[in-house]
Amino acid sequence: MIALVDCNNFYASCERVFNPSMNGRPVVVLSNNDGCVIARSNEAKAIGITMGVPAFKAAELFRRYNVAVYSANFALYGDMSRRVMQILSDFTPRQEIYSVDECFLDLAGLHEDGQAMGYRMRERVGRWTGLPISVGIAPTKALAKIANRIAKKYPSRTGDVYVIDTEEKRLKALRWLPVEDIWGVGRRNAMKLYAAGVTRADDFARMPESWVRKQMTIKGVYLQRELNGVPAIDMEIEADKSKSFSVTRTFPREYETWDEVKERVVTFASLAAAKVRKQQSLCRRLEVFVQTSLYKDSDGPVTGAREVRFPFPTSSTLEIVDFVVAGLRSIYKPGRRYKRAGVTLYDFIEPEEWQPSLFAEMNPNPRHPRLMQAIDTINQKIEGGIRVASRDARTFKMNRAYLSRKYTTDIHEILEVKMNK
DNA sequence: TCTGGGGTCCTAGGACCC
DNA sequence: TCTGGGGTCCTAGGACCC
Numbered sequence: 001m002i003a004l005v006d007c008n009n010f011y012a013s014c015e016r017v018f019n020p021s022m023n024g025r026p027v028v029v030l031s032n033n034d035g036c037v038i039a040r041s042n043e044a045k046a047i048g049i050t051m052g053v054p055a056f057k058a059a060e061l062f063r064r065y066n067v068a069v070y071s072a073n074f075a076l077y078g079d080m081s082r083r084v085m086q087i088l089s090d091f092t093p094r095q096e097i098y099s100v101d102e103c104f105l106d107l108a109g110l111h112e113d114g115q116a117m118g119y120r121m122r123e124r125v126g127r128w129t130g131l132p133i134s135v136g137i138a139p140t141k142a143l144a145k146i147a148n149r150i151a152k153k154y155p156s157r158t159g160d161v162y163v164i165d166t167e168e169k170r171l172k173a174l175r176w177l178p179v180e181d182i183w184g185v186g187r188r189n190a191m192k193l194y195a196a197g198v199t200r201a202d203d204f205a206r207m208p209e210s211w212v213r214k215q216m217t218i219k220g221v222y223l224q225r226e227l228n229g230v231p232a233i234d235m236e237i238e239a240d241k242s243k244s245f246s247v248t249r250t251f252p253r254e255y256e257t258w259d260e261v262k263e264r265v266v267t268f269a270s271l272a273a274a275k276v277r278k279q280q281s282l283c284r285r286l287e288v289f290v291q292t293s294l295y296k297d298s299d300g301p302v303t304g305a306r307e308v309r310f311p312f313p314t315s316s317t318l319e320i321v322d323f324v325v326a327g328l329r330s331i332y333k334p335g336r337r338y339k340r341a342g343v344t345l346y347d348f349i350e351p352e353e354w355q356p357s358l359f360a361e362m363n364p365n366p367r368h369p370r371l372m373q374a375i376d377t378i379n380q381k382i383e384g385g386i387r388v389a390s391r392d393a394r395t396f397k398m399n400r401a402y403l404s405r406k407y408t409t410d411i412h413e414i415l416e417v418k419m420n421k
Numbered sequence: 422t423c424t425g426g427g428g429t430c431c432t433a434g435g436a437c438c439c
Numbered sequence: 440t441c442t443g444g445g446g447t448c449c450t451a452g453g454a455c456c457c
Contacts (some may be wrong), residue, residue, distance in 0.1 A: 217430095
């Protein structure tokens with residue numbers, strides 16, 4: 001059996017842990033720049049605040065219902081996530097961390113009753129972190145997802161834990177679940193399925209495999225097997241190295257000068273490069289894009305994008321910054337009002353896989369690795385301690401009007417939290 | 422005035438090779 | 440009139456996830 005454990009309303013719940021007075025009150029968390037709603041407590045959902053709604057459109061609801069509003073505090077959520085995952089890994093070493101707030105646990109070989117174990121997980125995570133979780137248990141990952149959904153939907157009847165361990169329960173669950181809510185069925189496939197007269201998961205499970213293969217590719221076939229109780233999607237216990245790193249942002253206002261846009265893009269490239277170094281890869285390509293407002297022009301946003309292939313693999317911020325500025329220069333149009341930009345680093349190789357070129361000018365600067373190491377060490381201790389000069393913090397300030405504090409990652413805050421307890 | 426961010430995988434089709 | 444067959448690699452675009 002496989003468990004899918006997931007934190008309820010994760011970001012909103014994290015904020016609540018440190019502000020218990022928010023219990024019972026609607027809580028929402030906003031995206032970068034306080035742009036739109038990205039997490040909601042149950043109370044916030046109940047008063048009709050929808051996922052992704054722009055903050056300015058929900059302002060009236062916020063006021064009327066005395067909603068507690070928070071700017072996203074990803075450092076806090078990341079740290080809470082690490083704690084939850086750590087606790088759950090005690091139940092079985094076979095854990096797949098699927099997202100910041102979810103993990104699969106392979107329960108094979110464990111003798112404890114699933115329901116009982118689910119309650120124990122809930123109890124322990126709740127007591128040790130203050131976060132509420134839901135647990136779904138079933139023979140396959142796709143079914144565990146559904147079990148979890150049932151647990152969430154009927155908290156009082158299930159106690160937030162639901163196990164699909166009989167054929168009867170499996171069929172009942174499939175009859176209950178609309179196709180569009182199946183894990184791996186998105187908007188597009190849902191439309192195809194509806195067009196074919198398929199509206200419930202059990203209809204989908206009975207569709208001819210050839211049809212599924214044709215309409216939904218091999219992934220659809222795996223999914224169908226999983227719903228029929230046959231494992232087809234492997235657990236991924238070992239976290240692979242990432243294949244790309246992106247940093248993209250919407251700006252707080254439109255930028256109309258080269259310097260402003262360049263500063264942002266250089267910053268994004270620097271952040272992404274640090275991630276590449278952290279996983280000890282080298283990078284051979286980047287993509288940079290800039291975009292005008294998604295909402296202003298009636299014919300939609302104008303996007304410019306450019307791929308840059310490096311003459312050698314590198315993880316040096318200095319080298320990557322040069323490449324990204326060259327890329328940006330080739331797409332930047334003076335006079336445009338840019339609202340969003342981003343950088344993706346990808347096409348990684350491992351350092352030992354690469355041989356230097358015979359031509360010196362095609363090789364990376366041999367002194368950069370140690371320089372980067374020194375910079376990373378310093379920046380670990382002093383956030384933003386060293387950066388390339390073309391990054392200028394003064395030119396950019398993100399809106400984070402409702403930011404909570406770094407309760408778990410800043411030593412002063414940690415002491416304060418402890419004293420209050 | 423104000424509208425998020427970061428990933429992975431699959432497939433078709435083109436380019437190229439022998 | 441008749442115009443091979445098999446394979447790899449790469450990329451863009453689509454679809455999906457949280």
